[in-house]
Amino acid sequence: MIELNDLRKTFGAVKAVDGVSFVARDGEITGLLGPNGAGKTTTLRMLYTLMKPETGSIKVDGVDITRNPDAVRRNLGVLPDARGLYKRLSARENIEYFGRLHGLDEATLKMRCDALIQALNIGDIEQRKTEGFSNGQRVKTAIARALIHDPRNVLLDEPTNGLDVMATRALRQFMLNLRGEGRCVLFSSHIMQEVAALCDRIVVIAKGRVVAQGTADELRAQTGESNLEDAFVKVIGSEEGLSL
Amino acid sequence: MSAWNVVFLKEVRENLRDKRAMVSTFVYGTLLGPVLFAGLIGMMISVMLERSEKPLELPVIGSENAPNLVAFLRSQGVEVQKAPNDPEETIKRRDADVILRIPAAYGEQWRAGKAATLELIVDRSQQKAEQSIRRTERYIQAYAGQTTAQRLIVRGISPEVIQPILVADVDQSTPQSRSGILLAMLPYLLILTVFAGGSYLAVDATAGERERQSLEPLLINPVSRGEIMFGKLVATYAFAAASLALSLFAFSIVTPMLPVEKIGMIINFGLKQCLLLFVAIVPLGLIGAGLLTSVSAFSKSFREAQTYVTLLIMMPAIPSMIMALNPLKPADWMYAAPLISHQLLIEQTVRGEPAVFWQFAASVGVTLLIGAIVAFVASKLYHREQLAISA
Numbered sequence: 001m002i003e004l005n006d007l008r009k010t011f012g013a014v015k016a017v018d019g020v021s022f023v024a025r026d027g028e029i030t031g032l033l034g035p036n037g038a039g040k041t042t043t044l045r046m047l048y049t050l051m052k053p054e055t056g057s058i059k060v061d062g063v064d065i066t067r068n069p070d071a072v073r074r075n076l077g078v079l080p081d082a083r084g085l086y087k088r089l090s091a092r093e094n095i096e097y098f099g100r101l102h103g104l105d106e107a108t109l110k111m112r113c114d115a116l117i118q119a120l121n122i123g124d125i126e127q128r129k130t131e132g133f134s135n136g137q138r139v140k141t142a143i144a145r146a147l148i149h150d151p152r153n154v155l156l157d158e159p160t161n162g163l164d165v166m167a168t169r170a171l172r173q174f175m176l177n178l179r180g181e182g183r184c185v186l187f188s189s190h191i192m193q194e195v196a197a198l199c200d201r202i203v204v205i206a207k208g209r210v211v212a213q214g215t216a217d218e219l220r221a222q223t224g225e226s227n228l229e230d231a232f233v234k235v236i237g238s239e240e241g242l243s244l
Numbered sequence: 245m246s247a248w249n250v251v252f253l254k255e256v257r258e259n260l261r262d263k264r265a266m267v268s269t270f271v272y273g274t275l276l277g278p279v280l281f282a283g284l285i286g287m288m289i290s291v292m293l294e295r296s297e298k299p300l301e302l303p304v305i306g307s308e309n310a311p312n313l314v315a316f317l318r319s320q321g322v323e324v325q326k327a328p329n330d331p332e333e334t335i336k337r338r339d340a341d342v343i344l345r346i347p348a349a350y351g352e353q354w355r356a357g358k359a360a361t362l363e364l365i366v367d368r369s370q371q372k373a374e375q376s377i378r379r380t381e382r383y384i385q386a387y388a389g390q391t392t393a394q395r396l397i398v399r400g401i402s403p404e405v406i407q408p409i410l411v412a413d414v415d416q417s418t419p420q421s422r423s424g425i426l427l428a429m430l431p432y433l434l435i436l437t438v439f440a441g442g443s444y445l446a447v448d449a450t451a452g453e454r455e456r457q458s459l460e461p462l463l464i465n466p467v468s469r470g471e472i473m474f475g476k477l478v479a480t481y482a483f484a485a486a487s488l489a490l491s492l493f494a495f496s497i498v499t500p501m502l503p504v505e506k507i508g509m510i511i512n513f514g515l516k517q518c519l520l521l522f523v524a525i526v527p528l529g530l531i532g533a534g535l536l537t538s539v540s541a542f543s544k545s546f547r548e549a550q551t552y553v554t555l556l557i558m559m560p561a562i563p564s565m566i567m568a569l570n571p572l573k574p575a576d577w578m579y580a581a582p583l584i585s586h587q588l589l590i591e592q593t594v595r596g597e598p599a600v601f602w603q604f605a606a607s608v609g610v611t612l613l614i615g616a617i618v619a620f621v622a623s624k625l626y627h628r629e630q631l632a633i634s635a
Contacts, residue, residue, distance in 0.1 A: 048464050049464070050460065050463060050464065050629075050632055050633075051629055052629065070466040070467075070468075071466075073464060073465065073466040074466045076464070078461070078464045080460045080461055080464065081460070082457035082458070082459070082460035082461065082632075083457060083461065084453070084456040084457030084458030084459075084461070085458060086254075086258055086458060087456075088258050088261040088262055089254075089257070089258060093257075097250070097254050098461075098462075098465060100245065100250040101247055101250055101251070101462075101465040101466075101467050102465060102466060103247070103466075142461065145461070146461070
């Protein structure tokens with residue numbers, strides 16, 4: 001479970017994140033919806049301890065991230081916005097590298113690698129150097145690398161960005177499987193349809209603030225719109241930076 | 245396995261697979277030095293040999309005016325030639341280094357016991373001609389000296405009367421120490437190797453990772469940034485050390501092939517010297533790796549890092565260049581100053597002087613201490629929030 005409380009972060013005069021609070025629960029997919037530049041990536045970066053919030057607190061499974069960042073990182077699996085692979089290492093070597101940094105022993109590492117490679121269906125490319133991988137192959141490898149330590153909480157920053165239809169469908173199914181395993185899944189997106197189709201709970205962010213949150217039904221009720229996409233546009237106040 | 249070790253092994257493995265890294269580390273950084281060195285030294289030796297062994301070619305105008313002088317010059321091995329018709333123009337065209345003109349009045353002045361005048365047609369701005377001019381002057385002086393002595397003896401006076409002081413040169417240089425002049429550039433080439441050897445990896449491992457967007461995911465792992473930095477630093481250092489070892493090996497093969505003994509010099513570059521040089525220079529790699537990693541963490545882009553690194557690699561040349569132009573007398577404190585101490589220890593070692601323990605210990609100790617400080621600065625830079633964020 002992930003709890004964010006009143007996060008703020010400014011870059012110079014820009015208030016990138018301006019008082020964001022929400023909760024992502026175990027066994028649910030929580031969607032962070034917002035136009036480009038709304039503060040989704042900065043919020044996630046604070047959550048996965050890459051940046052320090054100016055005010056506010058974050059707890060992962062009850063542990064405050066400022067108190068024990070390493071323990072928090074061990075319970076988080078993160079697909080960040082930056083998802084570069086090492087192109088001279090094979091897909092499997094990329095995944096193993098992060099597993100070893102997590103301190104997994106070789107037997108566990110092999111077991112987890114095999115399981116993820118199978119779950120993400122990348123067995124055909126696991127021995128290939130990642131140079132020249134397609135976007136989909138790259139994202140799948142990056143996800144396997146992020147989940148090698150079997151984390152309870154999974155953060156995905158715009159996971160379907162740049163993927164084709166097949167890869168997007170496969171990825172959505174994979175996220176549903178993660179939810180089925182009882183994990184807390186939090187992902188950000190600017191694609192309304194994707195959020196509407198996948199999420200148990202939706203947090204809508206615009207200009208660094210949470211403008212609405214709840215289940216799809218709650219959002220519809222709040223806005224009085226029967227169509228979820230119209231509800232999104234209404235709370236954000238503009239269609240700019242969103243995709244269907 | 246500790247986390248820095250995981251990072252270290254990954255960096256080594258990845259860079260061993262990178263052709264550009266290998267070429268930059270082990271060809272440019274390592275083998276270019278010995279090849280350049282052998283080429284330049286070889287050229288210098290052959291020029292020196294050619295100049296000193298070749299008989300002096302001296303065109304003479306009016307040789308019939310002074311047959312005894314010409315005979316003396318021939319007896320000294322000078323190749324007396326017929327002079328061209330336009331001697332001044334010949335010198336200006338640099339077709340000859342020096343031309344001797346014996347005026348018609350020479351014989352008359354000589355017989356009258358007056359100072360007989362000779363003319364040397366030269367161009368003093370020509371460095372190439374300098375040695376020929378000096379040799380010609382020396383032969384003429386020798387002839388004059390011989391004549392003076394004969395004239396004094398004829399008059400019953402000892403020639404020593406006009407030579408109240410005789411200077412004897414008591415040269416303390418040995419063939420080994422004379423080689424030092426030739427070896428002035430060796431320290432720079434070796435110091436450069438230990439800086440350049442790790443530079444590609446250092447830039448690639450931090451600025452390159454950020455540019456390729458893999459630094460952010462790496463830093464999310466439950467490992468301290470200091471430990472990640474340390475793994476990369478050790479990998480940089482390992483490449484620098486390997487580069488130095490290979491370079492020393494190449495020098496030890498190339499140096500014995502140079503005909504230095506022909507010009508009365510000896511360069512010591514055997515196994516023992518290689519080991520001593522490695523011990524002396526390798527601590528400098530820690531400062532190099534720390535500086536390279538710092539610069540790489542500090543700069544905003546890969547290109548910016550490369551620019552800084554190019555400047556950084558030039559830096560160790562400064563003491564070498566100053567000391568080549570203005571050789572310092574070694575003082576004790578110099579062995580505690582990085583770069584200067586390396587310059588001195590390298591020169592002493594190849595000159596074949598016995599290794600002095602405290603000098604090596606001071607140099608290694610101080611260098612490692614400064615290296616540790618630089619590495620600490622690099623780890624501080626790694627903790628900056630901006631580090632992972634690629635623009």
